[in-house]
Amino acid sequence: MTQIKAPAERAASLTATSAVSTINDVARLAGVSIKTVSRVMNNEPNVREETRAKVKEAAGLLHYRPNLLARSLAGSRSFLLCLLYHNPVPTYINNMHQGVINRCRQSGYHLLAEPQDLQGGDLERSIAGLLATVRLDGVILTPPLCDMAVVMQTVEAAGVPYVRVSPFLYPGRTATVRMDETRAAREATQYLLNKGHRDIGFIMGHPEHGGTHLRYQGYVSAMRDAGIEPRAEWIKQGYFNFESGVEAGKAYFAAEKRPTAIFSSNDDMAFGLMSVAQQLGIRIPDDISIIGFDDTPGCTLIWPHLTTIRQPILDMAYAAADILLSRTSGEEDGPAMNDIVRELPFTLIERDSVRAL
Amino acid sequence: MTQIKAPAERAASLTATSAVSTINDVARLAGVSIKTVSRVMNNEPNVREETRAKVKEAAGLLHYRPNLLARSLAGSRSFLLCLLYHNPVPTYINNMHQGVINRCRQSGYHLLAEPQDLQGGDLERSIAGLLATVRLDGVILTPPLCDMAVVMQTVEAAGVPYVRVSPFLYPGRTATVRMDETRAAREATQYLLNKGHRDIGFIMGHPEHGGTHLRYQGYVSAMRDAGIEPRAEWIKQGYFNFESGVEAGKAYFAAEKRPTAIFSSNDDMAFGLMSVAQQLGIRIPDDISIIGFDDTPGCTLIWPHLTTIRQPILDMAYAAADILLSRTSGEEDGPAMNDIVRELPFTLIERDSVRAL
DNA sequence: GCCAAATCTGACAACGCTGTCAAATAAATT
DNA sequence: AATTTATTTGACAGCGTTGTCAGATTTGGC
The missing domain is CATH 3.40.50.2300 (Response regulator)
Structure with missing residues (x-):
């Protein structure tokens, strides 16, 4: 009973300095055990409404926030x-x-x-x-x-x-x-097919990413559904980064016959591809159509704006x-x-x- | 002495299942107190080299990792x-x-x-x-x-x-x-001045960001050093985002006389600006020069590539x-x-x- | 070979909370 | 009113570590 005043005093100073108060402070101020405070803080049942209110008030007064680390440990x-x-x-x-x-x-x-x-x-x-x-x-x-x-x-x-x-x-x-992802890739490919493209390239993603295979499947199945067997020279290995898009682009554009459209497994590689095209004076979409995957912010920065699949990340x-x-x-x-x-x-x-x- | 074997047995199973072991396990296995283990784990002095080695071995055997939460609490x-x-x-x-x-x-x-x-x-x-x-x-x-x-x-x-x-x-x-930042902004402005520009616009950043003012100061001081008093119509308020760059661009390009160069407080606004220019058929850098600030990845995506200040973030x-x-x-x-x-x-x-x- | 000083080591009490379980109180039943 | 049952509450023992401090051991000096 004698020490009941202590926490109250401390409460006053706390509101000013915002130092941390513990569950003990709250318990003493509310005149209950720490276990009861714990119950209230965790919204556990079996606490009388009156008690709950009392504890909540004390906790509010003291700006009490349970210590995450202690909670976690216990x-x-x-x-x-x-x-x-x-x-x-x-x-x-x-x-x-x-x-x-x-x-x-x-x-x-x-x-x-x-x-x-x-x-x-x-x-x-x-x-x-x-x-x-x-x-x-x-x-x-x-x-x-x-x-x-x-x-x-x-x-x-x-x-x-x-x-x-x-x-x-x-x-x-x-x-x-x-x-x-497979369906997304299929729809992207179909979009290209619907636009009249037949020779459609595909830049694969990083081989360790599952999405890479899924997207590839989508591409292949859409092509086959359209009665086209994807040719090896249409398909390039990429790694989901700008540089690999550049490499793929160089490969495509060095060939005698290039696809009329390229589906890049992600935007960053498409950007790389576009950059090479730019340098070689190959116009997009006039000379080649490109579609990406991800809808990163860069899509509306680059020129022309990149058509792509939006992932709801x-x-x-x-x-x-x-x-x-x-x-x-x-x-x-x-x-x-x-x-x-x-x-x-x-x-x-x-x-x-x-x-x- | 009887329970000494327990931790050893547990150790064997641990290597297999990688379950967590505590400081107690290590202490028992090494035949020391937990306090000594604690000392070793924290690289504290005053532990005999031999003891230290013993503890380290035990800890290694048990794949012991001190619990962060407990450490933090104690x-x-x-x-x-x-x-x-x-x-x-x-x-x-x-x-x-x-x-x-x-x-x-x-x-x-x-x-x-x-x-x-x-x-x-x-x-x-x-x-x-x-x-x-x-x-x-x-x-x-x-x-x-x-x-x-x-x-x-x-x-x-x-x-x-x-x-x-x-x-x-x-x-x-x-x-x-x-x-x-002030010096960076000054150098960016001087760069423009050195290229012969005199009418240089400036898009300010978000007013709540300190860098905004610093960069503005740099711009102003460079201009004044060159004997040019920045004009109000050259300066637009932005908010560090693409949209505000677009707004600033519209304002600049709607005016009768536009600056020959614009220094944007950050890249994103510069991108917005460039996008408006693009739409209005204003060529960069032929009709207007633009310099940004930040060196975000978009700089090499956009066309033309954006000259900018690189922040070593x-x-x-x-x-x-x-x-x-x-x-x-x-x-x-x-x-x-x-x-x-x-x-x-x-x-x-x-x-x-x-x-x- | 003895004592003081330096070096090592361990018991034990925190840290701030939750879980368990038993005690106290209130409500429901006879 | 006396029980039984349900509801509230609190004591107490951890959780896995570190800090403190005292005890044990080694070292150095003579």
């Missing part, structure tokens, strides 16, 4: 999500990032961004280390990590729920957020975060993790880089 | 840095992000990315909440947050060391990483992280936080958007 949740990535396309990660963080905000979560080095070789060590070091409530895997067995194994071994964005291999292994990020967050927010009765597949729609964005033949 | 370090930002230019944040993370990696640190909503109004609540929720070893403030008194006060009240990147107001308030990120990390890595004898100013060099990147008159 309890079963860490309030931490992690985006594990290795991606050559900055805009992609950017959007993923932002989308996930947006959702985290709403749930009092925070995001750890962890780019991974693929070259270094010790991916497993790196990820296992991370997972041992900080307890995570969920991990989001983007391509190409989402298709790597080591990565999945490591995350699974740590018992951390995870979702894969646009995976290619091992379907049904865990929750998935995707876009129908932000929405995919939202979906991925939501899956993980709904897991941790109590409701245990959701569908099994590996049953979740969320497929988001793509859009073909018509701009100026394709002409009808 | 000790004085959290191994967490935070990038607080609100930025209209994604590439900027992207680079900051990546630079900081790179450095964090080397020191076993992790990065929390925390974009802030400026509209919502409750910036203080948001940041204070974050700081109360998770103990941070350091915060990095980018423009415009780095110039906001509330933000600094809040961080200071929490006693968290922080560094400001490219601040404008309150010099010397804390460690700073910067670039001489990645290096600034490194510097910022280094300042914070050197603080926490024991050495207390560094210079006072508010004495640190690291200034990095800019570069004028000459491309094709400016012509000599």
Whole structure:
């Protein structure tokens, strides 16, 4: 009873200095045990309404915010999500990032961004280390990590729920957020076919990215549906970056007969391709039509504006975060993790880089 | 003595399953106290070399990784840095992000990315909440947050060391990483002057960004040095985004007499400007010369390639992280936080958007 | 070979919270 | 009114580490 005044005094100073107060301070001020404060802060049931109000008021007065680290150590949740990535396309990660963080905000979560080095070789060590070091409530895997067995194994071994964005291999292994890349690629190809193109080139993406194969399949199937067998000289290997687009362009334009249209597996390579065309005086779309994939900001910067497939990256990020967050927010009765597949729609964005033949 | 075998057995299974082991496991396996393990893991002195080796071996065998959360709770370090930002230019944040993370990696640190909503109004609540929720070893403030008194006060009240990147107001308030924006802007302007331009427009950046004023000063001083008093109709207000560049462009090109060159406070606005020019059939650089600021990837995508000032963002990120990390890595004898100013060099990147008159 | 000083090591109490479980209180039943 | 049952509450033991401090061991000086 004697020390009851202490926290009140401290409260006064706190409002001024905004120093941190602990659960103990709140408990004393409200005249309850710390466990009760804990219950209120976590919206647990079985607290009398009157008590709850009392605690809330005390907490408000003291500007109390539960310490994340302590919660995590004592309890079963860490309030931490992690985006594990290795991606050559900055805009992609950017959007993923932002989308996930947006959702985290709403749930009092925070995001750890962890780019991974693929070259270094010790991916497993790196990820296992991370997972041992900080307890995570969920991990989001983007391509190409989402298709790597080591990565999945490591995350699974740590018992951390995870979702894969646009995976290619091992379907049904865990929750998935995707876009129908094959169909998108097919529609892009069909768009070209509808415009009267027959000789259609295709620049493949990085071979380690699942999307690469999916998009390739889409291209091939659309071509075959149109009764055209894709020729080897139409298909170039790229790596999802500007430079590989340049290389592909050089190869195409050095050949005697070039395609009338080229479908690039992503925008950055299309930009590289366009840059070579520019240099060689090959006009787009007059001399050659080009279509990309991603709808990065550069599409409207480059001239002519690039026709492309828009990937709903932000929405995919939202979906991925939501899956993980709904897991941790109590409701245990959701569908099994590996049953979740969320497929988001793509859009073909018509701009100026394709002409009808 | 009887339970000594347990950890060894567990070790065997651990190598297989990669489950987490605690400091206790290591201590038992090495036959020392947990405190000694702690000392070894933290590279503290006063451990016999032999003991140290023994512990290290045990830790290696068990794949032991100290739990970050527990360390943070018990000790004085959290191994967490935070990038607080609100930025209209994604590439900027992207680079900051990546630079900081790179450095964090080397020191076993992790990065929390925390974009802030400026509209919502409750910036203080948001940041204070974050700081109360998770103990941070350091915060990095980018423009415009780095110039906001509330933000600094809040961080200071929490006693968290922080560094400001490219601040404008309150010099010397804390460690700073910067670039001489005024000089950069002056050189950009002088570059235009040297090419024979006299009527030089200037698109200002977002008024809440300190760099805006610095760059403006550089422009004005270069003009005056050349004996030219900048005219009001040459100067347009922008907001660092594409759209405001478009607006500025419309304004310039609607006027009877337009400048022969325009210096845009950043690339994105320059892109907007170029896009309007394109639409109006105004040729760059024949009819108008344009220079940007930032050197974003779009510069080599757009046609003609944009001459611009390169900001060493990645290096600034490194510097910022280094300042914070050197603080926490024991050495207390560094210079006072508010004495640190690291200034990095800019570069004028000459491309094709400016012509000599 | 003995004592002081330097060097190493370990017990134990935090850190701020949650989980478990038992005690206290209120409500419902007889 | 006496039980039984449901609802609220709190004590206490962790969670996995580091800090403090005292005890044990080694080293150096004579």
